[in-house]
Amino acid sequence: MVGYTSMRGLLLKTLRFLYRWPVRALFFLFNSEIIHEVLTKMGERLGNGRLLKSLTGKLLRVDNSTIAQDLFNIQFRNPVGLAAGFDYEARLTQFLPSLGFGFESVGTITNSPYEGNPKPRLGRLIKSRSLLVNKGFKNLGIDEFINRHRNSHFEIPIGVSMGKTNGQQNMSQVDAINDIVSAFKKVIESKIPMSYLELNISCPNLFGNVEFYTPSHLKELLTAVCGLKLQKPLFIKMPIEKSDEETLAMMEAIVTFPVSAVIFGNLQKNRKDPAVCPEEAFKYEKGNLSGKPTERRSNELIKLVYKKYGSKIKIIGCGGVFSAEDAYKKIKLGASLVQLITGLIYVGPQLVSEINHGLIELLSRDGYKNIREAVGADVD
Numbered sequence: 001m002v003g004y005t006s007m008r009g010l011l012l013k014t015l016r017f018l019y020r021w022p023v024r025a026l027f028f029l030f031n032s033e034i035i036h037e038v039l040t041k042m043g044e045r046l047g048n049g050r051l052l053k054s055l056t057g058k059l060l061r062v063d064n065s066t067i068a069q070d071l072f073n074i075q076f077r078n079p080v081g082l083a084a085g086f087d088y089e090a091r092l093t094q095f096l097p098s099l100g101f102g103f104e105s106v107g108t109i110t111n112s113p114y115e116g117n118p119k120p121r122l123g124r125l126i127k128s129r130s131l132l133v134n135k136g137f138k139n140l141g142i143d144e145f146i147n148r149h150r151n152s153h154f155e156i157p158i159g160v161s162m163g164k165t166n167g168q169q170n171m172s173q174v175d176a177i178n179d180i181v182s183a184f185k186k187v188i189e190s191k192i193p194m195s196y197l198e199l200n201i202s203c204p205n206l207f208g209n210v211e212f213y214t215p216s217h218l219k220e221l222l223t224a225v226c227g228l229k230l231q232k233p234l235f236i237k238m239p240i241e242k243s244d245e246e247t248l249a250m251m252e253a254i255v256t257f258p259v260s261a262v263i264f265g266n267l268q269k270n271r272k273d274p275a276v277c278p279e280e281a282f283k284y285e286k287g288n289l290s291g292k293p294t295e296r297r298s299n300e301l302i303k304l305v306y307k308k309y310g311s312k313i314k315i316i317g318c319g320g321v322f323s324a325e326d327a328y329k330k331i332k333l334g335a336s337l338v339q340l341i342t343g344l345i346y347v348g349p350q351l352v353s354e355i356n357h358g359l360i361e362l363l364s365r366d367g368y369k370n371i372r373e374a375v376g377a378d379v380d
């Protein structure tokens with residue numbers, strides 16, 4: 001944690017301590033999916049009530065021009081977003097601005113609903129600072145999602161993450177494209193005031209053999225999706241398990257389409273990654289890992305892609321952000337924005353505020369007037 005001094009710094013340190021010991025210790029005694037549901041309900045209630053929301057906002061929101069950016073004609077008050085998967089029903093959109101978030105990806109939503117993969121689909125690898133994820137796009141389906149949110153108003157930029165419907169074993173490559181396109185059509189014709197669209201091609205927990213990693217498959221998908229004239233910036237959520245060569249081949253295809261940003265990236269499939277504690281690696285049979293085991297590869301790919309395509313496309317860094325230093329590292333490797341989930345669970349709800357305050361301090365220490373000047377500063 002950056003050592004900023006002030007009453008606010010002291011408050012954040014106190015919140016961090018209180019979360020770490022009594023609160024997190026208590027949460028971790030219970031099943032992760034139950035705790036996730038309890039916290040979502042709490043966040044939803046707080047988001048609908050004025051007093052606590054405004055009090056939380058006064059304590060945790062950070063408004064400072066050093067960390068604000070205008071990208072793709074969207075105003076980001078700060079670079080820290082909630083990644084897709086935590087708020088998959090968009091129930092936290094009203095509360096997250098009070099925690100200091102600058103933007104949020106809701107979903108992933110699919111054309112048809114899916115009840116989720118068989119349990120266990122969420123677990124903790126505490127020593128590895130990671131979560132086991134095997135939800136496989138548990139979600140309401142796009143029609144119900146639109147019904148619930150067509151009259152919503154959002155204070156921060158909200159993006160809708162979309163992917164292929166799961167649970168249908170025999171879906172062909174062509175059916176998968178039609179399925180994704182159908183969901184995109186519905187959401188762009190809806191009145192949901194989203195700021196961007198996120199295309200998730202990288203969920204490692206899906207059934208069937210459909211894949212969009214082969215450049216020709218990816219081009220077919222992007223031809224169909226971009227043919228819809230989206231009128232909103234399109235981001236692509238990328239895998240981290242592909243080699244440098246495979247990633248560059250995907251990027252070569254992506255930059256020929258009007259794609260505004262790529263997100264690096266999704267979950268870690270490799271349980272032998274050095275960041276996974278060997279005694280926890282096979283605690284769960286199925287699923288993939290978030291948090292610290294994703295960080296190294298996420299950072300390598302941000303750097304690789306920034307070096308070659310940094311002038312053509314923006315990069316969003318996602319994977320293992322647990323502190324301001326972690327976020328700053330991604331920014332200096334080429335990320336304009338960062339996203340997180342697992343850090344929030346391990347460090348606490350004050351984390352976003354800590355990161356924003358820490359970034360202001362780190363940028364000032366290094367003589368940058370705005371975050372834009374630091375993007376890619378560590379890449380030659």
Ligand SMILES: Cc1cc2nc3c(=O)[nH]c(=O)nc-3n(C[C@H](O)[C@H](O)[C@H](O)COP(=O)(O)O)c2cc1C
Nearest residue numbers: 083084085107108265266290291319320340341342
């Ligand atoms: C519980 C959980 C559910 C997730 N579901 C999705 C999802 O639906 N769509 C998606 O693009 N990524 C999903 N992810 C991946 C995250 O968006 C993110 O890429 C990954 O967790 C790395 O970030 P982190 O280390 O900050 O958690 C999920 C992650 C978690 C922890």
